[in-house]
Amino acid sequence: MNSNDRRRAVVAREESEFHRTTVQKKSDREVVVTRTFDAPARLVFEAWSKPELFKKWWVPRSMGMTLRSCDMDVRTGGKYRLVFGDDPKNTMAFFGKYLDVVPDKRIVWTNEESGDAGSVTTVTFEERDGKTLLVLSELYPTKEALDEAGIGAQEMLGETFGQLDELLAGLSPR
Amino acid sequence: MTAAGSSKLNHMVQCSPSGFNASFAALADATRRGVLDQLARGDASITDLADKFEMTLTGMKKHVSVLELAGLVTTEKVGRVRTCRIGPCRLEKEMAWIARYRQVWDQRFAALDGVIDELKRQEKGRGRKRRK
Numbered sequence: 001m002n003s004n005d006r007r008r009a010v011v012a013r014e015e016s017e018f019h020r021t022t023v024q025k026k027s028d029r030e031v032v033v034t035r036t037f038d039a040p041a042r043l044v045f046e047a048w049s050k051p052e053l054f055k056k057w058w059v060p061r062s063m064g065m066t067l068r069s070c071d072m073d074v075r076t077g078g079k080y081r082l083v084f085g086d087d088p089k090n091t092m093a094f095f096g097k098y099l100d101v102v103p104d105k106r107i108v109w110t111n112e113e114s115g116d117a118g119s120v121t122t123v124t125f126e127e128r129d130g131k132t133l134l135v136l137s138e139l140y141p142t143k144e145a146l147d148e149a150g151i152g153a154q155e156m157l158g159e160t161f162g163q164l165d166e167l168l169a170g171l172s173p174r
Numbered sequence: 175m176t177a178a179g180s181s182k183l184n185h186m187v188q189c190s191p192s193g194f195n196a197s198f199a200a201l202a203d204a205t206r207r208g209v210l211d212q213l214a215r216g217d218a219s220i221t222d223l224a225d226k227f228e229m230t231l232t233g234m235k236k237h238v239s240v241l242e243l244a245g246l247v248t249t250e251k252v253g254r255v256r257t258c259r260i261g262p263c264r265l266e267k268e269m270a271w272i273a274r275y276r277q278v279w280d281q282r283f284a285a286l287d288g289v290i291d292e293l294k295r296q297e298k299g300r301g302r303k304r305r306k
C-alpha cells in the first residue's frame with residue numbers, strides 16, 4: 001500500500017465514523033440514537049421541520065411504502081399526521097403533537113397512534129464547528145412498549161441499498 | 175411517527191410471507207392491532223379474545239385468520255380450544271433488536287444527508303447571488 005492509498009483509507013474510515021449511526025438502550029424504556037451531520041444546525045432543523053423536505057428522507061424509497069400525506073405544524077402545541085398506504089381504502093396514520101419546539105435546537109413530540117404504548121421522542125441538534133450532532137431519544141411508557149417497537153425493523157432494506165444509493169446520487173451535488 | 179411507528183410498519187413486512195400488503199392490511203384494523211397488543215402480553219384463546227373485544231366468535235376468528243395469514247400470529251388447536259400467540263418474529267434477541275432499530279435510522283439519516291446537501295447547495299447559490 002503506498003502512502004496515497006493509505007491516506008485514502010484513513011479518509012474513508014474517518015468518513016464512515018463520521019456518518020455512523022449509534023443506537024444505545026439507556027434503560028428498559030429509553031433508546032438513544034446519535035448521528036453527526038455535515039451542516040449547521042439550522043439546516044438540519046429545516047430538513048426536520050418543513051414537510052416538503054421531511055417527506056423526502058423520512059421514508060426512503062427502499063422502505064417500499066407510499067407516504068400519502070404529511071401534515072406537520074412544527075411548533076410547540078402543533079400537531080402532525082402522516083398517512084401511509086397505496087390503497088386509499090386501506091391506509092395507516094401516524095400522528096401526535098409537538099410538546100416542545102425550539103428552532104435549530106430541539107423538537108419533542110408524542111407518538112399517539114399506539115395509544116398508551118406511544119413513546120415521546122426528543123431530538124436535539126448541537127452545532128459544533130459547522131457540524132451538527134443529532135441526539136434522538138425515544139422514551140416509552142413501559143419496557144413492553146419498547147420491546148414491541150424494535151421488533152421487525154426492516155431487514156428488507158438490505159436488498160434495496162441500490163435504490164437508496166440512486167436516491168442519494170440524485171440529491172447530492174456532483 | 176418515529177422508529178416505533180415505522181418499526182411497526184416494518185414488522186409487517188418482515189413477518190409477512192405473502193409480502194407487504196397482507197401485513198399492511200392486517201394492521202390497518204384497530205381491533206387487530208389490539209389483538210396483537212393483547213397477545214404481546216400473553217397467549218390467549220379465540221374465546222378469550224372475543225370476550226375481551228366484545229365480539230362474536232366468528233368475528234374474532236376472521237380477525238385472527240387475517241393476522242395468521244400475514245405471519246403476525248400463530249395458532250394451535252388443542253382439543254376444542256384454539257390458542258393464539260404472537261408470531262416467531264418476537265423471539266429475536268436484544269442484539270438483533272438494536273441492529274434493526276439502528277438500520278431504520280441509518281437508512282433515514284443517509285437520505286437526510288442528501289436533503290441537507292441540497293439545502294447547503296441552495297444556500298451557497300443564494301449567497302453568490304447576494305454578493306453580486
